[in-house]
Amino acid sequence: MTWASWTTTGVFAGRGGVRTEEAGILTGDLTVHTTWDGREADVTVQYSGTSQWFTLTGSPVSCPTEQESRTLHQEIVEAVRAGGGATVPSTTETYR
Known part of the structure; x- marks a missing residue:
């Protein structure tokens, strides 16, 4: 099985924060983690x-390649x- 993951710590959320499935809006100093399983x-x-x-709202998302998942992580x-x-x-x- 192919997989990869990326974690970025110390990401300060801008005004309005981020939307999550479980907790609604989060603000402040956050860590972002992306895991790619070969498909999404x-x-x-x-x-x-x-x-x-x-879970960030909209996740999981279809992602066919590891490079695209890395790009997605940085965009997020x-x-x-x-x-x-x-x-x-x-x-x-x-x-893309």
């Missing part, structure tokens, strides 16, 4: 330094910094 990417966030992870990190209730893009077309 799962994106979660947590308050940095804590143990509870929250940037979206978290921008805030505005950031979510996962609905298709790979947004980050």
Whole structure:
């Protein structure tokens, strides 16, 4: 089985934070984690330094390649910094 994952710590969410399935909007100092299983990417966030992870709204998303999943992770990190209730893009077309 092919898989990969990326974690970025210390991502300060911009005004409006990020939207999660379990907890609604999160703001502040967050950690972003993306796991790719060869077909799709799962994106979660947590308050940095804590143990509870929250699913970013829109996750999982279809993602056919490891490189595209890495690009997606970076795009999401940037979206978290921008805030505005950031979510996962609905298709790979947004980050190709």
